[in-house]
Amino acid sequence: MPGFEVFGAEERKQVNDVLESGVLMRYGFDGMRNGHWKAKQFENTFAQRMQSQHCQLVSSGTSALTVALASAGVGAGDEVIMPTFTFVASFESIMILGAVPVLVDIDDTLTLDPKAVEAAITDRTKCIMPVHMCGSMADLKALKQICQKHDLLLLEDACQAIGGTFEGKPLGSYGDLGCFSFDFVKTITCGEGGAIITNSEKYAIQADQYQDHGHDHVGTDRGAETHPHLGYNFRISELNAAVGIAQLDKLDSILATQKRNYTIIRETLEEVKGVTFRRVPDGGEENYSFVNFFLPSEEKAKQAHQALSKSGVEACFYWYTNNWHYINGWEHLKNLKSLGNLSSEIKTQIQDLNQTDFSKSDAWMGRTISSLVKIGWTEAEVKDRAEAMKKAIQSVV
Numbered sequence: 001m002p003g004f005e006v007f008g009a010e011e012r013k014q015v016n017d018v019l020e021s022g023v024l025m026r027y028g029f030d031g032m033r034n035g036h037w038k039a040k041q042f043e044n045t046f047a048q049r050m051q052s053q054h055c056q057l058v059s060s061g062t063s064a065l066t067v068a069l070a071s072a073g074v075g076a077g078d079e080v081i082m083p084t085f086t087f088v089a090s091f092e093s094i095m096i097l098g099a100v101p102v103l104v105d106i107d108d109t110l111t112l113d114p115k116a117v118e119a120a121i122t123d124r125t126k127c128i129m130p131v132h133m134c135g136s137m138a139d140l141k142a143l144k145q146i147c148q149k150h151d152l153l154l155l156e157d158a159c160q161a162i163g164g165t166f167e168g169k170p171l172g173s174y175g176d177l178g179c180f181s182f183d184f185v186k187t188i189t190c191g192e193g194g195a196i197i198t199n200s201e202k203y204a205i206q207a208d209q210y211q212d213h214g215h216d217h218v219g220t221d222r223g224a225e226t227h228p229h230l231g232y233n234f235r236i237s238e239l240n241a242a243v244g245i246a247q248l249d250k251l252d253s254i255l256a257t258q259k260r261n262y263t264i265i266r267e268t269l270e271e272v273k274g275v276t277f278r279r280v281p282d283g284g285e286e287n288y289s290f291v292n293f294f295l296p297s298e299e300k301a302k303q304a305h306q307a308l309s310k311s312g313v314e315a316c317f318y319w320y321t322n323n324w325h326y327i328n329g330w331e332h333l334k335n336l337k338s339l340g341n342l343s344s345e346i347k348t349q350i351q352d353l354n355q356t357d358f359s360k361s362d363a364w365m366g367r368t369i370s371s372l373v374k375i376g377w378t379e380a381e382v383k384d385r386a387e388a389m390k391k392a393i394q395s396v397v
């Protein structure tokens with residue numbers, strides 16, 4: 001997955017364009033910037049690549065989620081449905097707005113279970129936020145139907161699945177809004193950065209304003225601009241955007257390499273009795289950044305994970321006991337350990353996460369192992385890795 005593996009002369013050239021003018025900011029300084037508008041250029045190219053009308057770059061994937069929610073009017077007391085298996089950014093981005101995360105079970109797609117989603121809807125629900133974890137996607141068709149029926153927003157977190165598709169559409173472009181991360185370990189990186197895509201002109205304008213203190217971005221005198229509503233600073237810098245331009249150029253070749261490497265590992269593991277694979281919803285194509293598979297039981301999965309690391313196979317993840325990606329590790333959320341007071345809406349509305357039954361999620365996550373797919377591996381290296389994985393897993397099943 002990591003785009004940093006292919007960082008090179010192209011990225012340096014883009015950054016040098018910015019360094020030569022010295023204009024590190026994305027707005028203003030028109031005369032000094034030698035015609036370089038890196039953030040703007042990235043936004044235009046990315047919107048096209050993602051078959052969307054609008055793109056807004058921001059400082060991170062986490063801020064992309066917050067800006068997307070804010071741009072669609074989500075605020076204090078609104079409920080946002082999210083999965084138990086995701087990165088902590090999901091609830092962080094919701095709670096910072098005073099909105100309330102509602103956690104629901106995942107299924108064998110390792111993403112939101114549409115039935116669990118429907119059961120969690122209340123009259124305060126405003127948004128459903130599927131997270132396309134580890135390169136594959138939620139059942140977007142079912143989720144969209146639920147959103148239409150209940151008049152809810154569909155916000156896709158595509159931070160880990162850039163380049164995957166559903167019904168021929170790029171992930172992130174199927175819902176009302178889609179979010180991406182370009183942090184240092186993502187499929188393409190800006191160092192730090194994120195993006196929102198949407199076909200809604202209203203959300204696009206509001207995202208543009210919100211991420212820059214409410215600036216209306218009308219005219220050529222920044223200081224004279226007005227502020228139609230409150231905002232914040234989630235801007236990206238020109239330096240980060242410049243890196244992203246070079247990385248975006250490499251996206252298709254990264255995806256092709258990932259697919260080749262994924263296929264070698266997948267076909268080898270298919271020969272192991274007892275190993276099954278994560279379900280990809282009908283109409284979906286992964287971005288091939290991870291191979292995600294199930295062992296027959298939690299115990300076997302733990303043993304297989306140990307056997308993999310003992311035999312020197314790096315970058316295999318057992319998320320079930322990991323601090324960052326599954327509810328089991330989120331003591332701080334379960335016990336609402338915030339530095340200051342949380343909004344009263346969050347305190348009164350949030351489910352008691354120490355008591356909620358997530359046994360369905362546990363049943364899938366306890367059995368799941370994910371192998372990262374690197375871009376830098378040669379074909380021979382991937383074959384060796386696949387054989388080593390096969391041997392290690394066979395030793396426990």
Ligand SMILES: *Cc1c(COP(=O)(O)O)cnc(C)c1O
Nearest residue numbers: 060061062087089159160181183
């Ligand atoms: C990385 C990631 C984020 C957050 O992105 P940052 O750029 O690191 O803030 C959000 N959601 C998912 C699923 C991620 O993997």
